[in-house]
Amino acid sequence: MKRTFLYCGLAASLLTACNKEFIDRPSLSGTTTGNYYNNAEEVRGATSTLYSGLPWRNYESRAQDAIGDVMSGNMFTYTDVEYLNFTLSSASERIGAAWGAFYKIIGYSNVMIKTFEEKKAAGGGAAYLDPAIAECHFIRGTVYFYIARTWGHAPIITDPGETALSGNFNIPRYLQSDVLRFALEELKLAEAGLPESDVPGRLTKYSAKGMLSKLYLYQKDYANAKAKAEEVMNSGKYNLVSDYNGMFTKSSMNNNEECLFSIQHQLSGDPWGTGNLKNPDRGAANLRTAEADAWEMYVPSLDLLKEYEFGDLRRKWSVMEHGWTNPNWKPQRVNAPKYNAFMANGFKYDTLVSADEGGNLNATRSNIAKYFAGPGKSFGSDAVLGQNSGNNVVLLRYADILLIYAEATLAGAASTTDAKALAALNKVRARAGLSPRTSFTIDDILHERRVEFAFEGDYWYDIQRQGFAKAKAMIQKQNRGTATGANYITTFTEDKMYLPIPAGEIIQDPELAKDPVPYYK
Template structure:
C-alpha cells in the first residue's frame, strides 16, 4: 500500500510506503533529496500541518476512540461494538486494527519528517524554522507512543523505518510498556525544549508538551513530576476554562479556544489541515437527521454514566440529551413529514413519549450524546454539517485535565487531601459545572470528576486501567452496561482484558509480536 504525500511531502517528492507491516511506515528509497524543498517556514509548517489533521488520525478518532475509551470504560452503550461493551474483543476486532494502523501511520509521518528536517538542517537549512518543526514531530511521536503504551502495553518502537527496510529484518519485537512510556517522555522533553512559548491558534507550544508530560507522569504514578509540569502550565497564565463547555465540542467558532492545549484539526472546506470530523452521525439523535446531517446514534450514554452525575451538574445537559432537553435554535424539518415538522417547528425537543416517526427519541438508554454533535445542519439552525462531516476539532488535551492532574498529583496516592492549591484547581472545574466546592477530596472523588468532565472524550477506560487490575475489576463489575429494558452486569472481567490484543494481521506478518516483550533500553 502506498500513502500519497501530503502538503510539503508533495513538494518534496517524498512517499510513505508500507513495507509489509502496518506499523512500519518508511520513506521512499528512490534517492529523492531535499535540496530544493523546505527552504522557508511556510513550506515546513505546511508539511507538519499533516500531523494535526484528521487524515492520519481518522481511523482512531472515528469509532476506535469511542469503542476503546468510552464503551470499554462503561460510559457508552452500543449495539455495534458489543465486544468492547462486554470485553470479548479479539485480535481480529475492527477497532483494534483501526487504532493500531492509525497510530503507526502517524508515527511514520513523524519519523519521515524528523529525518527529512534533520537532513535539511545538516545541509544548511534554517534552524529557526526547522527546529520548531522537528519539535512538533517529537510531540506527536511521543503522544502517540503514550496512547500505544496505554492501549496495548508492550509494543514496537520504530524511529528509523528506512534503516529497518534496508536491513531487511522486519521481525520487530514488542518492547516493555515501561520502556515505551520512557520513550514517549523523552520525545515530549525534546518537544518541550524545541517548541515556542506561543504560536498561532491550533499549533503546539512548550505548554502543550508540558501538559502532555504531566499526563504521562500521572499515568506512571510519578506524582512529583506530574504536579510540577501541571503547575508550569497553570503558572503560564495562557489557559482558562471556557464558559461555553458544550460549545467547545459543537461550535467551529470555538475551535482552538483558550482551554485547548492540543486538538486534531478539522474543517469542512478550504481545509489546510485535512478532513472533516465524522463523529457527528455516530452520536446524533435519530430525531435530528435531516437532508444536511446524518444521525444514526451508534453510541449513546450508558445508564451507569447517567447515574454518575451529581444533582445540579450542568455537564449533564451539556453532554447528554434526555427527555425535556431543548434547543430552540435547531428547527429540523423533513420532506413529507407534517407531524414531525409541526413537532419541531418551534425548536428541537428531545421527547421520549412522542412516536419516533413524529420526532420522538427512544434510544435503548433514553438518552443521546451532545458532545461533537453539531446539530441538524446550517439550514436548520445548527453549525454547518455536510452529511457525516462537521468542522469541529477533536480535543485531546485541555486545561481542565491539567487542573485535575494537579489535584490528583497533590493527593499522590494518599487517602485524602485538603491542600489549598489542589482544592482551588479541582473547584475551578466544579464551579464551571455549577457545583459546590469541596473542602477535601479523595482519589475516588477525583475519578468521579474526571469521568463526568471528560465523558465521551475517549479517556475514561485509561483512568480505570491505571488504577490496577483489582480496582478496575471492581469498577467494571459494578457498572450497568445494559438498557432500560435489560440490565447487563459483567461478572467475568479478567486481567488479560487490561490491554488490547495486537491485531491478528500484524501477528501473522511478525511472529516476534506474539513473544514476551524485551527491553528497548540496554
C-alpha cells in the same frame, strides 16, 4: 591484447559510473525533500498534516469511542458490542484501525524528523526547522503514550525507511515501561524545542508540559506531574471556557483558550480526512436531516447517567435526555408534517412521542450531545456536510491539567485538603455549577474525570491505570445494559487490561507473539 583489456576495463568503468550518476540525478521538475522545506511556511505545511484527520481519522472516528468510552462503560452501543462485553479478539475492527492509525502517525513524524534533521545538517535554518522537529517529537511521544496505554508492551519504530529497506520485520514488543519512557523523552524534546506561543491550535511548550504532566501521572511520578501541571497553570495562557458544550459543537470555538492539543478539522467535502466524522455516530436519529446524517451508533450508558451529581450542568452539556431542548435547531424533513410541526419551534428531545412525530426512544433513553454539531446550517446549527462537521477533536485541555494537578498533589494519599489542589478541582466543579469540595479522595477525582471527559476517549485509561484489582471492581459494578435490561460484567479478567495485537501484524512480525524485551539496555 593488453590494449583490448584496457579498453574493456575503461568501457566498463564508464558504464558503471554513468549508471550511478544517472541514478543520482536530482529531480528537475518535481517537488522533493531536496528542493523544498527551505523556509518556515514550507516546513510548517508538513507538520500541519500531523494535526489533521488524514493520519488520525481511523483512531478518532470510532476506535477512540470503542476503546475510550464503550470499554470504560461510558457509552452503550449495539455495534461495538465486544468492547461493551470485553469479548474483543484480534479480528475486532477498531483494534486494527487504532493500531494502523497510531503507527501511521508515528511513520509520518519519523520521516519528518529524519528529513528535517538532514535539511539542518545540509545547512537549513535551525530557526524554522527546530520548532517543526519539536512538533514531530510531541506527536510521536503522544502517540507512543497512547500505544503504551492501549496495548501495554509494544514495538517502537524510529526509522521506517531503514526498517522497510532492511526487510527485517522481526521487531519485538518492548516493555511498557520502556515505551512510556520513550514517550517521555520525546515530550521532553518537544518541551525544549517548541515556542512559548504560536498561532491558535499549534503546539507550544505548554502543550508539551501538559502532556508531560499527564504521562508523569501515569508513571505515578507525582512530583513531576504536579510541577509540569503547575507550569501550565502559572503561564496564564489557559482558562476554562464558559461554553463547555460549544467547545465540542461550534467550529468557531476551535482552538479556544482551554485547548492544549486538538486534531484540527475543517468543514469540506472531506477529501483528506479534514472533517470530524463523529457527528453521525453520535447524533440522535430524530436529528437526521437532508444535511446531517445521524444514526446514534454510540449513546450514553445508564451507568454514566447515574454518575452525574444533582445539578451538574455537564449533564445537559454532554447528554440529551427527555426534556432537553435547543430552540435554535429547527430540523425539517420532506413529507413529514407531524415531525415538522413538532420541531417548528425548536428541537425538543422527547421519548414519549413516536419517531414519525419527532420523538426518539433508544436503548438508554438518551443521546450524546458532545461533538454533535447539529442538524445542519439550514436548520439553525453549525454547518454539517453529511457525515462531516468542522469541530476539532480535543485531546488535551486545561480542565485535564487542573485535575492532574489536584491528583498529583493527592499523590496516592487517602485524601487531601491542600488548598491549591482544592482550588484546581473546584475550578472545574464551579464551571459545572457544583459546590466546592473541602477535601477529596482519588475516587472523587475519578468521578470528576469521568463526567468532565465523558465521550472524549479518556476514561478507559483512567480505569486501567488503577491496576487490575481496582479496575475490575470499577467495571463489575457498572450497569452496561439498557433501560429494559441491566447487564453487568461478572468475570473481568486481567488479560482484558490491554488490547490484543491484530493477527495480521503477528503473521508479518512473529516476534510480536513473544515476550517483551527491554528497549533501553
